[in-house]
Amino acid sequence: MAENSENKAGAPKVRNFIHEIVENDLLEKKNDGRVHTRFPPEPNGYLHIGHAKAICLDFGTAEKFGGKCNLRFDDTNPSKEDQEYVDSIQEDIKWLGFDWEDRLFYASDFFDKLYAFAVKLINEGKAYVDQQPADVISQQRGTPTRPGIESPYRNRPVEESLDLFAKMKAGEFPNGAMVLRAKIDMASPNMHMRDPLMYRIIHAEHHRTGNKWCIYPMYDFAHGQCDFFEGITHSLCTLEFEIHRPLYNWFIDQLADSDYRPRQIEFSRLNLTYTMMSKRKLLQLVEEGLVNGWDDPRMPTLSGLRRRGFTPASIRNLVEKVGITKTEGTVDMAVLEHAVREDLNKTAQRVMGVLNPLKVVITNYPEGEVEMMEAVNNPEDESMGKREVPFTKEIFIERDDFMEDPPRKFFRLAPGREVRLRYAYFVTCTDVVKDENGEITELHCTYDPASRGGNSPDGRKVKATLHWVSATENTKAEVRLYDRLFNVEDPSGDKDKDFREHLNPDSLQVRPVCYIEPFVDGAQPLDQFQFERLGYFIVDKDSTKGKMVFNRTVTLRDNWAKFSKK
C-alpha cells in the first residue's frame, strides 16, 4: 500500500498524471462535472494481465471521482470475434473485482447510428466510395515520409457515393470491391488522416447482429463515436492510439453539436519479463498446442493466472505498484510474484506436502500407532485455528532435505544429525539404506519421545525443521510445478528469432505421485494452500474424486536455494 494516502474517503492512494488531468477537467467544470470512462475490449481473444492494467485504470478512475465505467465490446470485425471471448472477458473482469452494472455495450449497438453518420458525411462531401483494390489504395497512401496521392474517385459526385454506399449495404458487391473513405488530406504528415477507410464489405455472420449487415465500420470510424454516443468523458487507451487521436477528433467535430467531447488520454501498456502480451502470439501458442489452452497456468491471461493461483488482489496490487505513465518499460515478474506472496501469506491455509518423497522409518516408534499432532493453520492469522496431522512410524520427507555428505551451511537432515519434524518430534538419522545402484531408498531415524509437539524439555536446539507426511495416512496428489514460459526476458524482442524458439522446455514439470496431509481431502478447484517450506498451491480443475491435482503458484522465498546455487 502506498504512503501518499488521500484525504477523500474511498479514493485510491496513488495519483497519476491521468488523475491530475481529470481533476483539472473537473475544476474547469467540463462535462457538468461528470467522469465517465469505459473499458473497450475486442472479443477476439482472452484478456491478459496487460488488460488488467487498463481495467483497473478505467474502473478505478471512475470510482475515484465518483463516476461510472462502461464495458463495451468493440465488435466491428465479425471475422475475428466470437461469443466465447465475450463470455470469458466478462468473467475475468468480474473476477478481478469490477462491475459495469447495467452498462454493457457493444459497438454493434451503434451500427445504425454510425451508418447514418457516414451518410451525413457523404452528403456533406466529406466521405466517398472508393472502388480501387486494396493494394492500389495502399500504394496511394504514400509513406510516413512521403505524401500520398488522391484516389481518382475522391471527387465523384455525392449522389454516386450515396448510391454506391447504399448498394454496398444492400450486399450488391463482394468483399473488397468497394470501401467508404473519409475525405481529409492525402498529404497529411499523419498517415491516419490520409483519407482513412470508414467502411468495408465483410459478408460474414456477426455474433450479435447476425446477417443484418455486410458492411462493417472500421475501428477508427467506430471507436471515438461510440465513446461519444455513450457520453464518455475520458477515453483512456494505450500509447499506440496517440497518433489516431487527431482522426478521432476530426470525426467528433463533424458529429458534435455541443462542447461535449470525449477526451482521449494515452498511457503505456504493461509488459512483464519472461512473457509477452501480444494477443496474436498468445493465440498462436494456443492453436499450435504449445500450451494447454488459454487458461494454461503458464499463460499471462487472466484465466491462466487465476488457474495458476494468482489472486485478484495480487494483480490489482501489481497494477497499483507499477503506476500509470507514458514511458514504455518492462516490469520484473518478481514484482507480481511478490504481490501474490504478500497476499497469500496472510490468507493461505498451511498444510504439509511432500513433492519428492524419501521414506523415513522411525525405528523406535511403535508399529501401527497413529498420533494426531496439533498444527497451526496460519501463523499470520490466529483466527484460522488449528488442525491435527497424523504421525506414524513411516513417513515421507523431501529428498532435498537430506544429504549424505552435507556442505557447510546445510542445516537439514544428515547421517547422525538431529532435526525437528514440524509439529511432531526431534528425530536423528541413524542409517541410510541404498539399493544396488547406490540410490538412497530410505532413511532410518530414531525419535525422542520427550520432544513431542516439537520441543525438547531439555532445551536442546536443532538447526532445521522439516515438513513431513505420514506414509500411510495421507492424500496422494499430482502436483504441477511451473516455471517461466520463456527463458529470456523479452521473448519477442529478437528481430531474427521467432518467439517460439525461446520457449522454456522445462516450464511444466509434473510430479504424478506426491503426498499431502489428509487435511486437503475434499478441497475444491481454486482452493489455495501454502505447502509449508515449498510455496503456494492451488487445486486444479483437473482434480477428480480419486486424484487431486495441485498447481504451484509460486515458491516461497528460499534463501537456501539462492545460496546453494552459488
Place this chain on the structure above:
RNA sequence: UGUCCUGUGGUGUAAUUGGCAACACGUCUGACUCUGGAUCAGAAGAGUCCAGGUUCGAGCCCUGGCAGGACAACCA
C-alpha cells in the same frame, strides 16, 4: 530524411508554485523464528540521456543535439 511520443538507481515509479533526488521490487548484511517463510533492523546502488543557457539555486524553465518507440492492415 515527415509527424507524434518518451528518456530519473538493475527494474517500475515519486519529487507541492525551481530548493541539496524519495518509494517499491530486486540485491547484500544482521536479529528473531517450530516454515532457511513471515517479521524486524541495516547496507550498497542514480546525481536525473548529452551540451549550452536563465537563476543565488534546475530532474523540473529555455535552446540545440542524441537515443528509443509509434505510424504506411479493407486489424483493433
